[in-house]
Amino acid sequence: MNNVNLNEDQQDCLQEIINVAMGQASDQLARYLDTFVYLKVPSIEQVSAQHLSDTLKYEAQSVAVVSQGFFGYEGIRGEALLMYQPKDSDRLADLLGYEPDELSVEEQIIDLSSILTTTFLNVFASQIDNQMSYSAPRLLFSSNADNNTSSQSSISEHIQHNSFNWDTALKVKISYQVTDYSFNCDMILLIPESAIINITSVIDRILEEY
Amino acid sequence: MSANPFCTTIAEQLNTGILILDLDYNIVEWNRFFAIHAHKDAKEVIGKNVFTAFPELPQKWFERKLSSVIQLNTQSFCSWEQRHHLFELSHTRPITTDSHFMAQNCTFLPIETDKVISHICILIEDVTDVCHYQTKLNKVLDELAKANRIDGLTQVFNRKHWEECLDKEFSRARRYDHGLALIMFDLDHFKLLNDTYGHQCGDTVLIETAQKISSLLRLCDQFGRYGGEEFAAILPETDLIGAVDVAERICKEIEKLVIKFQDKDIRISTSVGVATINPNDKRYEDLISNADLALYEAKATGRNKVCSAKEIEYILEE
Numbered sequence: 313m314n315n316v317n318l319n320e321d322q323q324d325c326l327q328e329i330i331n332v333a334m335g336q337a338s339d340q341l342a343r344y345l346d347t348f349v350y351l352k353v354p355s356i357e358q359v360s361a362q363h364l365s366d367t368l369k370y371e372a373q374s375v376a377v378v379s380q381g382f383f384g385y386e387g388i389r390g391e392a393l394l395m396y397q398p399k400d401s402d403r404l405a406d407l408l409g410y411e412p413d414e415l416s417v418e419e420q421i422i423d424l425s426s427i428l429t430t431t432f433l434n435v436f437a438s439q440i441d442n443q444m445s446y447s448a449p450r451l452l453f454s455s456n457a458d459n460n461t462s463s464q465s466s467i468s469e470h471i472q473h474n475s476f477n478w479d480t481a482l483k484v485k486i487s488y489q490v491t492d493y494s495f496n497c498d499m500i501l502l503i504p505e506s507a508i509i510n511i512t513s514v515i516d517r518i519l520e521e522y
Numbered sequence: 523m524s525a526n527p528f529c530t531t532i533a534e535q536l537n538t539g540i541l542i543l544d545l546d547y548n549i550v551e552w553n554r555f556f557a558i559h560a561h562k563d564a565k566e567v568i569g570k571n572v573f574t575a576f577p578e579l580p581q582k583w584f585e586r587k588l589s590s591v592i593q594l595n596t597q598s599f600c601s602w603e604q605r606h607h608l609f610e611l612s613h614t615r616p617i618t619t620d621s622h623f624m625a626q627n628c629t630f631l632p633i634e635t636d637k638v639i640s641h642i643c644i645l646i647e648d649v650t651d652v653c654h655y656q657t658k659l660n661k662v663l664d665e666l667a668k669a670n671r672i673d674g675l676t677q678v679f680n681r682k683h684w685e686e687c688l689d690k691e692f693s694r695a696r697r698y699d700h701g702l703a704l705i706m707f708d709l710d711h712f713k714l715l716n717d718t719y720g721h722q723c724g725d726t727v728l729i730e731t732a733q734k735i736s737s738l739l740r741l742c743d744q745f746g747r748y749g750g751e752e753f754a755a756i757l758p759e760t761d762l763i764g765a766v767d768v769a770e771r772i773c774k775e776i777e778k779l780v781i782k783f784q785d786k787d788i789r790i791s792t793s794v795g796v797a798t799i800n801p802n803d804k805r806y807e808d809l810i811s812n813a814d815l816a817l818y819e820a821k822a823t824g825r826n827k828v829c830s831a832k833e834i835e836y837i838l839e840e
Contacts (some may be wrong), residue, residue: 340593340594341594343593344589344590344593344594408586409586409589410582410583410586411582414580414582414583415583415604416604418603418604419604419605422599422601422604423587423598426597426598426599427590427594427596427598430594430596430597430598431594431596434594434595434596445597446597446599448599448601448627448629449599449601450601451603
């Protein structure tokens, strides 16, 4: 596990790239959503599979979670999880500029997740001269889903009981706040063990250039 | 489409629909897959506005969706799980599925010319197959979940699910300081009935009794089979007077019930115990114990009657 740990310089550099990306993403989002979007200082840490599994179990009590895979050049890839508290979704349609009856709450959550994830990661990628592609976002589980409650919850239980086939991952957590709509959500980027090495070599190259 | 000859060939052979729009939503290009499944002539489509060529599109939604692609210069998606289809296209399983139009996963891609967005590419995947099997799977999961909650014989809640309900109702009543009542039923001389008329008769009695009691409860009450010939009902927001009233009514109705088995008329009765949540109850099991004690009291003092936990307390205190 030691060889995948970021040293202090690497950690600072990653933090700096993320900060810049957050600034630009927040600017783009504000223009698109026509309201201020605050991104809180990110936390970067290595997490174990057990730790993440526990976090998901805990959070799954009350939230909707959307997953979206991302992949770029030089072996940079991972999964973005967007986590919502149920009360967050009240005014989503309004925020997104849709009529409330035009789309279901699930679709609103998925749509917003995709916008937040891809906007941030596109800017992040351009910071490191990369380009991202994405899988379609998927709702992993939602406690809002009032249809098929039974099967939905059993599926979510199933997901929670999955054991992951990795030991450690790099976790970047960014909190979004849209105060005008009293809306919050968390974006958690998870970069699997095998891709951490790839990202550190990109960071090393950037550090050398300075 | 491109200078690379492979690209054109592959785009035409691909089992994915491709539609390219300019920023005014005019259709610039489509591939063979799209043309075949849309059943339209190129001249009705190419150069035309996308909403004219495909009037089935939800225009406002579609425009907002594309505006995110253009403004944020990013991909956007639309899954069959949220919208079954965008375009009314035919699909490849018209015989073996009941889907009228192709279920679609759509991807919207920004296309840049000289670093400025000039077009939007819409990719359409046929997921009719996935949709068909996922719908079937969801149905089976629902049935399984239901089977997991229901007692096979009487079709009321089984013991496990009923206890889970009680657990929830108990915590809720505790938290908000609401009333909660529990009624437990035990059919009188059930063993004798089984021994005299056989188990099939016993089963019929259980089914009809369960049905009768269910019909006399409110929609919000939760009724289940607790054990062999024991049933139990959870009555949220109900005090002792209300619960005893319900219990008395059910007891009388069961006494009047005539169950036909083969050509015999079977008559039964039930003993009933009632308890309500009290401040000493720490766990939902305490509530069951109290109702059980009341039920025992009803059995011991002559059967075919209702006893409540309060009366027992009174007797014990004396």
